[in-house]
Amino acid sequence: xxxxxxxxxxxxxxxxxxxxxxxxxxxxxxxxxxxxxxxxxxxxxxxxxxxxxxxxxxxxxxxxxxxxxxxxxxxxxxxxxxxxxxxxxxxxxxxxxxxxxxxxxxxxxxxxxxxxxxxxxxxxxxxxxxxxxxx
Numbered sequence: 481x482x483x484x485x486x487x488x489x490x491x492x493x494x495x496x497x498x499x500x501x502x503x504x505x506x507x508x509x510x511x512x513x514x515x516x517x518x519x520x521x522x523x524x525x526x527x528x529x530x531x532x533x534x535x536x537x538x539x540x541x542x543x544x545x546x547x548x549x550x551x552x553x554x555x556x557x558x559x560x561x562x563x564x565x566x567x568x569x570x571x572x573x574x575x576x577x578x579x580x581x582x583x584x585x586x587x588x589x590x591x592x593x594x595x596x597x598x599x600x601x602x603x604x605x606x607x608x609x610x611x612x613x614x615x
Contacts, residue, residue: 491542494571541568
């Protein structure tokens, strides 16, 4: 079954990097992109300007973004019962233990340091992400 993925990322080059990585792995998914946490939340709740509402299987979330950070986004989304089954993976440049601890406390499914790479050897977090994408 084709997965729906929401990528919440403010950096154009990182968005393209994810798209290239998906193509290299032959991931066939419906990819939606939001450029900050506020826009991502609007897509999830249907309050986006285009009246678009999506229900992704997976969210790929950056931490450091304008308007609403990834951690702020997580705090809000984890309060919605209807979003509890969405797998959320952090994709960030932050190697700060505080960021990793904060997001893990909020119930993420994985914490991946940029750049996203599917070349061996992959981290256990990336392996978990690949499994979520393909299965």
